[in-house]
Amino acid sequence: MPQTLAATAAVELAVVERSGFIESRHSGAAVVLSADGVVSERLGDVDALILPRSSLKPLQALACMTAGAPLEGEQLVLATASHAGTDRHVSVVRDMLAAARLGEEDLGCPPAWPLDQATRDELVRDHSEPARIRMNCSGKHAAMLLTCVTTGWDPRGYLDPEHPLQVHIREVIERLIGEKVAATAVDGCGAPVYAISLLGLSKAIHRIGTASQTSPFALHRHAGTLVRAVREHPWAIDGPGRPDTVAIERLGVFCKTGAEGVMVMVARDGTTVALKMLDGSGRAATAVALRLLERVGALESSDVAEAMTRLPLSVSGGGKDVGAIRPAF
Template sequence: MPGPASSELLDVTRGGVVESRHRGSLVLLDASGDVEVELSDVTVPIFPRSALKPLQTVAMLAAGFTGSTQTIALASASHLGEPVHVAGARATLAAAGLDETALRCPPDLPAQPAALLAWIRDGGGPAAICHNCSGKHAAMLATCVTAGWDTATYLDPSHPLQQVVVSHVERLGGSPITATSVDGCGAPAHTIPLRALGHSFARLSTADAGSPERVAADAMRAEPMLVSGTATPVTELCLEIPGLLAKNGAEGVWAAALPDGRSFAAKVDDGSARALGPLLATALRYWGHDGPAVRRWGAVPVLGGGRPVGVVTAAPSLLQRLSLPPL
């Protein structure tokens, strides 16, 4: 759902020539929640997709979901189906007295190449437990068991669980949901503006210790590998930046916050996942971070014949807007 007059965010070069451009919307908020940088209209509702998972986890914790740091982190995950992810989702279900037949997310295969090969080598086929949202679905089911709600209809928008989710998404973002559809995993997908998305991550990041918001945020910070997977920008950037809270969503959505409440949200018009690493890395550079992972994800190689011949990186206009030098 691109907004009007979207801005150039990233350039894709090959042999020194700009081959493609990624346009979209972006907002950076200061620690008080005021806009520092705004590109395009960040008040237009978008589908944050899986970037809403941490807010959904807050709703589940408030409704009675309990678990380890690992299973709470996995509730917010868009994981790659690696063994640690599959085992964690199964553990969440088992603790609730359920198994993977209760899951209502679609069957899928692991997305991480080594995990995919091992799964198939062991005779596995598409399975709901391998779906990138299986941790969230397992936590939704466990929440229903705790609250005494029906588990067969947990994805219905009228289900008590989904109504609780709606109330917390609106509360944390400070903005009403204007439309609801169905996400790729079958759960309800809601729209909120980018600015509200950034604001909600700031609220999670700075929440009081022991609150559902802080429990969800701290679990994600402690276990970024569970939130994403091997060699992803979520995992590597969150491991490098102390206290960083970050979550990607399908169709080119990002949301992130630092412990002091500075936050970031972006939507890429073309929905390209390859834009995500360079965008978050650029936001982190704006916030003063410049480690190896920031540099690696800030300039992702474009390959030709198996070797780097170009790069995906912040567009000159974005660098100028943020007063940053090129990498």
């Protein structure tokens, strides 16, 4: 049975400190690629398989673009997003569905409450219920539906791994990672997610993060457009005050969190990090990625330190900060 790296193949990436006591440890694997795409650091078994989860979304969004989906600006970012479900996010997703002449009932993702607490509280006060469009992956699903309508593929069954859309997405993913997918699983939102190596994921994200909008190759032009859109609309990929949005706003990186402790991040000079927390916790993932980019000189220490203060890394006790979640290096 395909599986991710073993505990014996992992290294310590982060610790949780409470009142001077190391309370918990997060182990995993991470790989750093230099600006020109060469592996400069390996931590743990980076050849092991992982499920990228939502860190796969940039690749899926690119596949939608190459199939002809008219995605740009905020809509393109929502196609790549794990959004917080605010009214602003939902408005963009509704526009994407309207362009496809489809409705919320056509979304294949499950109903969910928004990740944004204030929005959720307001919906509860209004006696609303979980909705598909509030689910953090609804932008990706709307983009997939729009792609089907644009290309003439039947949008019904669009999540089936053998649907023409998913076959095309898998082909684009394999082209970007430089390897064949090892297994197919069902993501939390119902879409196919593929087992690939952490190293393969890093190579794909590096190709995306360093692509030029003036490239003679359409895939690279689309990738350059995607990265530019994310940097211009960082609120859309996550949400105000949330980790991906903070990192993009404060440091200009291109990044995408994935469930179960996956993170990919590209600095403006092209230096790339991909990591997987073995225990599935993502609470330290952004901080670890930032520190890895900092220690190879891709980010300024002062800028990283300032961004860290805006991430949810504090450990509380008795209503006070008594410690922190921090990288183990």
